[in-house]
Amino acid sequence: MLKADIRKKYIKKRKTLSDDEVFLLSEKIFSHFTNFFQPVSGNKIHLFIPIDKFREIRTEIFIDYCFSNSIRVFVPKVMGKNLISVEIFENTIFSTNDWGISEPVSDLDSGVLDFDFVITPLLYCDSKGNRVGYGKGFYDYFFENIPAKTKKIGVNYFNPDENIDDVRDNDIPLDYLITPTAVLSFLGEK
Known part of the structure:
Protein backbone atom coordinates (compact mmCIF):
# COMPACT_ATOMS: atom_id res chain seq x y z
CA MET A 1 0.00 0.00 0.00
CA LEU A 2 1.25 3.53 -0.72
CA LYS A 3 2.08 5.91 2.13
CA ALA A 4 -0.61 8.39 1.07
CA ASP A 5 -3.28 5.69 1.20
CA ILE A 6 -1.99 4.34 4.51
CA ARG A 7 -1.95 7.87 5.94
CA LYS A 8 -5.63 8.39 5.01
CA LYS A 9 -6.66 4.96 6.30
CA TYR A 10 -5.02 5.30 9.71
CA ILE A 11 -6.08 8.89 10.29
CA LYS A 12 -9.64 7.65 9.69
CA LYS A 13 -9.16 4.65 12.03
CA ARG A 14 -7.83 6.91 14.79
CA LYS A 15 -10.84 9.20 14.55
CA THR A 16 -13.05 6.29 15.60
CA LEU A 17 -11.27 6.00 18.97
CA SER A 18 -13.01 7.58 21.96
CA ASP A 19 -11.10 9.65 24.51
CA PRO A 39 14.39 3.17 31.81
CA VAL A 40 16.45 4.34 34.78
CA SER A 41 17.47 7.56 36.46
CA GLY A 42 19.81 9.59 34.27
CA ASN A 43 18.49 8.20 30.98
CA LYS A 44 17.67 10.71 28.27
CA ILE A 45 14.39 10.26 26.43
CA HIS A 46 13.11 12.24 23.45
CA LEU A 47 9.30 12.28 23.43
CA PHE A 48 6.71 13.98 21.28
CA ILE A 49 3.86 16.04 22.68
CA PRO A 50 0.62 14.53 21.31
CA ILE A 51 -1.52 16.34 18.76
CA ASP A 52 -5.04 16.08 20.14
CA LYS A 53 -6.81 16.40 16.79
CA PHE A 54 -4.82 13.39 15.49
CA ARG A 55 -5.63 11.33 18.62
CA GLU A 56 -1.97 10.55 19.22
CA ILE A 57 -0.71 8.40 22.07
CA ARG A 58 -0.93 10.33 25.36
CA THR A 59 2.76 10.78 26.12
CA GLU A 60 2.01 12.84 29.22
CA ILE A 61 1.99 9.46 31.01
CA PHE A 62 5.60 8.92 29.89
CA ILE A 63 6.62 12.46 30.83
CA ASP A 64 5.15 12.24 34.35
CA TYR A 65 6.94 8.92 34.87
CA CYS A 66 10.23 10.39 33.67
CA PHE A 67 9.99 13.40 35.96
CA SER A 68 9.19 11.11 38.92
CA ASN A 69 12.20 8.91 38.15
CA SER A 70 14.88 11.53 37.35
CA ILE A 71 14.88 10.71 33.64
CA ARG A 72 15.75 13.68 31.44
CA VAL A 73 13.01 14.59 28.95
CA PHE A 74 13.46 16.30 25.59
CA VAL A 75 10.73 17.24 23.15
CA PRO A 76 10.84 18.29 19.51
CA LYS A 77 10.30 21.82 18.34
CA VAL A 78 10.02 22.76 14.68
CA MET A 79 12.33 25.61 13.73
CA GLY A 80 11.93 26.35 10.02
CA LYS A 81 12.57 23.03 8.29
CA ASN A 82 14.45 21.52 11.23
CA LEU A 83 13.51 19.72 14.39
CA ILE A 84 15.40 20.77 17.51
CA SER A 85 15.34 19.07 20.91
CA VAL A 86 14.36 21.20 23.87
CA GLU A 87 14.87 19.80 27.35
CA ILE A 88 11.76 20.22 29.45
CA PHE A 89 11.14 20.34 33.18
CA GLU A 90 8.04 20.29 35.35
CA ASN A 91 7.79 24.09 35.13
CA THR A 92 8.41 24.42 31.36
CA ILE A 93 6.03 26.83 29.64
CA PHE A 94 4.36 25.63 26.41
CA SER A 95 2.46 27.35 23.60
CA THR A 96 0.60 26.03 20.56
CA ASN A 97 2.26 26.44 17.15
CA ASP A 98 0.58 27.03 13.77
CA TRP A 99 -0.03 23.28 13.30
CA GLY A 100 -1.81 22.98 16.65
CA ILE A 101 1.17 21.28 18.31
CA SER A 102 2.10 22.18 21.86
CA GLU A 103 5.78 23.16 22.04
CA PRO A 104 8.04 24.70 24.67
CA VAL A 105 8.21 28.49 24.42
CA SER A 106 12.01 28.20 24.56
CA ASP A 107 13.88 28.05 21.24
CA LEU A 108 17.02 26.77 22.95
CA ASP A 109 18.23 23.59 21.26
CA SER A 110 19.69 21.36 23.97
CA GLY A 111 22.37 20.13 21.57
CA ASP A 116 18.78 6.49 25.20
CA PHE A 117 15.31 6.39 23.64
CA VAL A 118 13.47 8.36 20.97
CA ILE A 119 9.72 7.79 21.19
CA THR A 120 8.46 8.58 17.73
CA PRO A 121 5.01 9.64 16.54
CA LEU A 122 3.59 7.81 13.56
CA LEU A 123 0.38 6.86 11.84
CA TYR A 124 1.53 3.41 10.82
CA CYS A 125 4.54 1.09 10.99
CA ASP A 126 4.98 -2.03 8.86
CA SER A 127 6.56 -5.34 9.86
CA LYS A 128 10.02 -4.11 8.79
CA GLY A 129 10.01 -0.98 10.94
CA ASN A 130 9.19 1.42 8.11
CA ARG A 131 6.97 4.20 9.32
CA VAL A 132 4.35 6.50 7.88
CA GLY A 133 4.18 9.86 9.59
CA TYR A 134 2.52 13.04 8.47
CA GLY A 135 4.74 13.44 5.41
CA LYS A 136 7.07 16.24 6.50
CA GLY A 137 10.21 14.07 6.92
CA PHE A 138 11.32 15.70 10.19
CA TYR A 139 12.09 12.43 11.94
CA ASP A 140 14.08 10.92 9.06
CA TYR A 141 16.45 13.89 9.22
CA PHE A 142 16.47 13.73 13.02
CA PHE A 143 17.33 10.00 12.95
CA GLU A 144 20.31 10.70 10.66
CA ASN A 145 21.88 12.81 13.39
CA ILE A 146 21.51 10.60 16.46
CA PRO A 147 23.85 7.73 17.39
CA ALA A 148 23.05 4.25 16.05
CA LYS A 149 22.81 2.93 19.63
CA THR A 150 19.81 5.19 20.38
CA LYS A 151 16.67 3.09 20.44
CA LYS A 152 14.20 4.47 17.88
CA ILE A 153 10.78 3.42 19.17
CA GLY A 154 7.47 3.96 17.42
CA VAL A 155 4.21 3.88 19.34
CA ASP A 161 -0.95 -5.55 8.85
CA GLU A 162 0.26 -4.32 5.47
CA ASN A 163 3.53 -3.43 3.78
CA ILE A 164 4.52 0.07 2.76
CA ASP A 165 5.20 -0.10 -0.99
CA ASP A 166 6.87 3.26 -1.51
CA VAL A 167 9.70 3.23 1.06
CA ARG A 168 12.43 5.66 -0.04
CA ASP A 169 16.19 5.21 0.33
CA ASN A 170 16.37 8.03 2.88
CA ASP A 171 13.58 6.57 5.07
CA ILE A 172 15.13 5.35 8.30
CA PRO A 173 13.29 2.43 9.92
CA LEU A 174 12.45 2.13 13.59
CA ASP A 175 14.20 -0.29 15.93
CA TYR A 176 11.00 -1.14 17.83
CA LEU A 177 7.26 -0.66 17.70
CA ILE A 178 5.10 -0.66 20.82
CA THR A 179 1.38 -1.36 20.47
CA PRO A 180 -1.21 -2.01 23.19
CA THR A 181 -0.60 -5.76 22.74
CA ALA A 182 3.14 -6.14 22.00
CA VAL A 183 6.67 -4.81 21.71
CA LEU A 184 8.01 -5.67 18.26
CA SER A 185 11.73 -5.58 17.49
CA PHE A 186 13.08 -4.94 14.03
CA LEU A 187 16.66 -5.66 15.11
CA GLY A 188 16.51 -9.44 15.12
CA GLU A 189 16.59 -9.45 18.95
CA LYS A 190 14.07 -11.14 21.24
Missing part, protein backbone atom coordinates in the same frame (compact mmCIF):
# COMPACT_ATOMS: atom_id res chain seq x y z
CA ASP A 20 -11.36 6.75 26.95
CA GLU A 21 -9.95 4.31 24.39
CA VAL A 22 -7.06 6.65 23.59
CA PHE A 23 -6.18 6.92 27.27
CA LEU A 24 -6.53 3.19 27.97
CA LEU A 25 -4.49 2.17 24.91
CA SER A 26 -1.86 4.80 25.77
CA GLU A 27 -1.55 3.35 29.28
CA LYS A 28 -1.01 -0.13 27.82
CA ILE A 29 1.68 1.18 25.46
CA PHE A 30 3.37 3.01 28.33
CA SER A 31 3.30 -0.15 30.47
CA HIS A 32 4.95 -2.14 27.67
CA PHE A 33 7.62 0.56 27.34
CA THR A 34 8.56 0.57 31.03
CA ASN A 35 8.44 -3.22 31.37
CA PHE A 36 10.46 -3.97 28.24
CA PHE A 37 13.02 -1.14 28.24
CA GLN A 38 13.20 -0.45 32.00
CA VAL A 112 21.83 16.65 23.03
CA LEU A 113 21.94 13.82 20.49
CA ASP A 114 22.95 10.83 22.63
CA PHE A 115 19.43 9.89 23.69
CA ASN A 156 0.92 3.01 17.68
CA TYR A 157 -2.55 1.73 18.47
CA PHE A 158 -2.45 -0.68 15.53
CA ASN A 159 -0.33 -3.72 14.67
CA PRO A 160 1.48 -3.96 11.32
